[in-house]
Every structure is written in structure tokens, then in C-alpha cells.
Amino acid sequence: MPRFFSEKPLADSFLIENSDAVHISRSLRMKIGDEITLCHAGVDYFCEITSIDEKTVSGKVVKSAESKSEPSVKLTIFQAYPKQDKLELIIQKTTELGVFSVVPFISKRCVSRPDKKDFSKKLERFSKISAEAAKQSGRGIIPEILAPQTIDECIKRLENYDLVLICYENEGGKLAEIDFSAYKNIAVIIGSEGGFEREEVEKFVSAGATKIWLGERILRCETCPISITAIIMNLTGNM
Amino acid sequence: MPRFFSEKPLADSFLIENSDAVHISRSLRMKIGDEITLCHAGVDYFCEITSIDEKTVSGKVVKSAESKSEPSVKLTIFQAYPKQDKLELIIQKTTELGVFSVVPFISKRCVSRPDKKDFSKKLERFSKISAEAAKQSGRGIIPEILAPQTIDECIKRLENYDLVLICYENEGGKLAEIDFSAYKNIAVIIGSEGGFEREEVEKFVSAGATKIWLGERILRCETCPISITAIIMNLTGNM
Numbered sequence: 001m002p003r004f005f006s007e008k009p010l011a012d013s014f015l016i017e018n019s020d021a022v023h024i025s026r027s028l029r030m031k032i033g034d035e036i037t038l039c040h041a042g043v044d045y046f047c048e049i050t051s052i053d054e055k056t057v058s059g060k061v062v063k064s065a066e067s068k069s070e071p072s073v074k075l076t077i078f079q080a081y082p083k084q085d086k087l088e089l090i091i092q093k094t095t096e097l098g099v100f101s102v103v104p105f106i107s108k109r110c111v112s113r114p115d116k117k118d119f120s121k122k123l124e125r126f127s128k129i130s131a132e133a134a135k136q137s138g139r140g141i142i143p144e145i146l147a148p149q150t151i152d153e154c155i156k157r158l159e160n161y162d163l164v165l166i167c168y169e170n171e172g173g174k175l176a177e178i179d180f181s182a183y184k185n186i187a188v189i190i191g192s193e194g195g196f197e198r199e200e201v202e203k204f205v206s207a208g209a210t211k212i213w214l215g216e217r218i219l220r221c222e223t224c225p226i227s228i229t230a231i232i233m234n235l236t237g238n239m
Numbered sequence: 240m241p242r243f244f245s246e247k248p249l250a251d252s253f254l255i256e257n258s259d260a261v262h263i264s265r266s267l268r269m270k271i272g273d274e275i276t277l278c279h280a281g282v283d284y285f286c287e288i289t290s291i292d293e294k295t296v297s298g299k300v301v302k303s304a305e306s307k308s309e310p311s312v313k314l315t316i317f318q319a320y321p322k323q324d325k326l327e328l329i330i331q332k333t334t335e336l337g338v339f340s341v342v343p344f345i346s347k348r349c350v351s352r353p354d355k356k357d358f359s360k361k362l363e364r365f366s367k368i369s370a371e372a373a374k375q376s377g378r379g380i381i382p383e384i385l386a387p388q389t390i391d392e393c394i395k396r397l398e399n400y401d402l403v404l405i406c407y408e409n410e411g412g413k414l415a416e417i418d419f420s421a422y423k424n425i426a427v428i429i430g431s432e433g434g435f436e437r438e439e440v441e442k443f444v445s446a447g448a449t450k451i452w453l454g455e456r457i458l459r460c461e462t463c464p465i466s467i468t469a470i471i472m473n474l475t476g477n478m
Contacts, residue, residue: 068455069456093459093462093465096462136457137459138456139456174478214478215472215477215478216307216308217478218335218375219335219336220331220332220375220376223332223335223465226332227336227469227478228469230470231469231470231478233454234414234470234473234474235473238454239413239453239454239456
């Protein structure tokens with residue numbers, strides 16, 4: 001059944017007036033009586049179309065249920081800003097895999113350093129990539145992508161998580177040694193191409209982060225968040 | 240220490256006459272007395288340069304050891320041929336993560352269907368991507384990339400593996416239910432954008448493959464091999 005996102009929770013009826021209406025009527029050629037799923041904040045609303053033209057689609061909510069595709073853990077990736085279009089790949093792939101949010105940040109060795117103002121156009125693009133990947137993969141939420149943070153801003157956010165990991169190529173424990181069953185809000189902090197300065201790592205550790213070492217093979221900075229998301233979804237029974 | 244691959248095993252000395260010599264002398268500006276690592280078939284040879292110019296670099300082997308970066312399992316990805324340049328991304332990322340070999344094959348729903356002859360130029364490019372990723376990530380081998388196989392050719396190859404998994408979006412067990420400790424040669428079969436026909440899956444199952452289901456979220460075809468490689472490396476203690 002085709003899935004779309006709703007900007008607000010639904011009660012008995014729905015009304016779509018954005019580009020999804022064009023998609024539903026023209027591309028999918030759906031008709032009165034056809035069924036679609038609308039998602040909002042992890043809830044799937046199973047709907048029936050009762051009225052349709054090229055600009056609006058409306059109908060009734062038949063039933064609703066918690067989205068089966070949302071993982072049992074909320075995983076946020078704190079990603080030091082990478083070069084080129086690597087953040088696009090990271091957002092697309094981690095969204096498919098079940099990430100809750102992606103927080104780009106600027107560390108000392110970041111080559112690409114957009115400020116928040118420059119970033120506003122990019123954020124629009126990143127949010128679109130996240131929404132598309134969420135739709136395609138059948139997610140129940142669209143992961144939120146934040147504007148680039150400073151390390152201090154990241155550290156303030158860490159109190160929202162019950163487990164904070166930082167990937168460090170020089171040392172750290174193994175992911176397999178962590179008992180994930182106790183944690184529901186997990187943050188993973190990942191460096192850019194050049195990795196982290198030691199004092200940056202220690203700053204995060206002082207704020208409660210646990211160092212993780214991903215083994216002998218050196219992963220490119222975009223491979224790390226994709227792999228970590230897959231592994232954590234597997235270790236928490238979500239994949 | 241800079242790492243390069245040797246085409247043959249080494250005894251007491253080494254001689255480099257290919258483009259690596261230019262890289263070592265001009266880009267890295269290495270000198271007599273400097274150390275490099277040469278790798279062949281999972282063995283690291285720690286070497287000292289005794290003679291260097293822009294076309295040849297030679298020297299002595301100081302010691303050798305099994306490459307620490309090679310995983311304890313040999314994982315082969317059988318990948319139904321995807322569209323666009325997705326196979327490049329799959330080869331690069333799975334090489335970083337520790338794959339042993341990538342075998343593209345043609346299934347019914349493949350949109351892109353190169354024959355073996357058309358493929359020879361592409362194979363050169365894919366092998367280069369694999370070699371570059373192996374060098375960058377510190378691998379002890381360069382994963383082999385094969386020319387596209389038919390499903391029957393794939394099935395003949397499956398007798399080389401002690402565990403064969405096939406990813407199927409409709410049904411299958413979970414990766415976490417498998418005790419990987421008994422297996423050293425693992426094959427994972429993955430579909431293209433359109434997935435597999437049921438009879439293709441059953442053909443692989445009759446040849447000994449076990450169906451695996453990756454959960455509620457629908458992964459793009461290139462996300463699947465990258466995620467599976469990361470998860471298997473994690474579950475086998477290699478990441």
C-alpha cells in the first residue's frame with residue numbers, strides 16, 4: 001500500500017493538498033475506494049480515499065496502529081561534517097536502516113565547514129533526502145536532520161541519551177561487548193575524514209561518551225555511520 | 240606506514256616497478272632507509288627501502304607476519320547486478336568492511352544486464368576500486384571481483400561455502416539467530432532493485448541457501464550488502 005507522511009496526527013479523516021496529491025492522482029492513478037497509509041510520529045493511519053482530483057485527495061481513516069517499521073531504539077548519529085556529498089549518502093542510508101536523527105557538527109579536522117546560515121539551503125536538501133528515504137523504506141517517521149552544531153552544543157545535547165558512544169580509531173571497546181538491552185536512546189559520535197583530535201575525544205568522554213574501536217580496517221568516514229547503524233539495529237533485534 | 244600490494248609472495252627482497260614506484264618516490268617523497276609494508280595474500284611484509292628513483296623502488300624484507308586486518312571469515316557477496324554505478328559503491332564499501340570476493344550475477348529482474356564481453360572494461364574499473372579501497376583501509380588482500388555469472392553458474396560455486404544465506408524481503412530467519420562460530424566460508428546472495436522471483440529464491444534454497452529476512456524496513460539494493468557485511472563482521476568478532 002502506498003505510504004505518505006502527514007504533518008499532523010489524524011482523527012477520522014485526512015486531506016492532502018501538497019505534491020503528494022499530484023503523485024497519488026497522476027502518477028499512481030489512484031481512485032475513490034483505494035487505500036493509502038499516512039504516517040505521523042510513528043503511527044500508521046490506514047485510510048480510504050473518498051474524494052480525489054489533481055490538487056487534493058481526501059478520505060477517511062479506517063484504523064491506526066503503531067508503525068511496525070520503527071525500531072525499538074532511538075539512534076542519533078552525531079556526524080562531524082564530511083567533504084563533498086558524503087552527508088547525503090549518510091542521511092539516505094542511515095534513514096533506510098532506522099536512524100532517529102542525524103546531527104552534523106564541526107570538529108577541528110573538518111575540511112568542509114559550513115556555518116548555520118550557509119547551511120539553510122543544504123538543510124532543505126538533506127531533509128528532502130531523509131523524507132524520500134523514509135518513504136521508500138517504509139519508515140514511520142522522517143528522521144530529523146539538524147543544522148551543524150559546535151562540539152559544545154553537541155555536548156549539551158548528550159544528556160538526552162542513556163548511551164553515548166564515540167568511534168575512535170586509536171582505542172576503545174568493541175560494540176559486541178555492550179549490552180544494548182538497557183538502552184532506548186542511543187547517540188553515536190563519528191569523526192570526519194581526518195578523525196578526531198585526542199582532546200576532542202576526551203571532551204566527549206568527560207561528558208559521558210564511551211570509546212568504541214571498530215577494528216583493524218580503516219573505514220572511510222561515510223562507511224562508519226552506515227555500518228554502525230546496521231550493527232546497532234542488528235544487536236538490538238531491529239534487523 | 241604506507242601499504243602497497245605485491246603481485247607475488249616475497250622472500251628477502253622486493254622490487255617495485257609499477258605506478259606505486261612513482262607514488263612512493265614523487266608523492267610520498269620517501270628515501271633510502273624509509274619503511275613500507277607490502278602485502279600479498281594476507282601476509283604483510285615489513286620492508287626497508289635501499290634504492291629509489293622515479294621508476295623503481297627496491298629494498299629488503301625485514302620481517303613478515305599474517306595481516307592483522309584480515310577477518311577470520313571469508314565472506315563472498317553474490318550481488319544481482321544493480322543499476323547505475325551502485326556496484327562501485329558496493330565494491331568500495333564491502334572491501335573496506337572486509338569482504339573476500341564480490342560475484343555479480345544476472346537475475347530475472349535485473350534492469351542492467353551486461354554480458355561478460357561488455358563487462359571486461361567495467362571489470363578493470365571495479366578491480367581498481369577494490370584495490371584502492373583495500374589499500375586505503377589497510378586490507379591484507381585485494382578482494383576479487385568476478386565477471387557477471389548466471390544463476391546456474393552461481394549455484395555451482397556455492398559448494399565452496401560452508402554457509403550460504405539469501406536475503407529475501409518476503410520471509411526468512413534473522414541474522415542474529417545464526418551461530419556463525421562454525422563457519423569460515425560464508426556466501427550471501429542479494430537481489431537487485433526489483434528483488435528476486437520466488438522461483439529464483441527456491442532454486443538457491445534447493446542448492447543449500449538459507450533465507451534471511453532483514454526486517455520491516457525496505458533497504459535499497461546497495462544498502463543491503465554494505466549492511467550485511469558490517470553485521471556479519473560484527474557477529475563473527477571482526478568488527
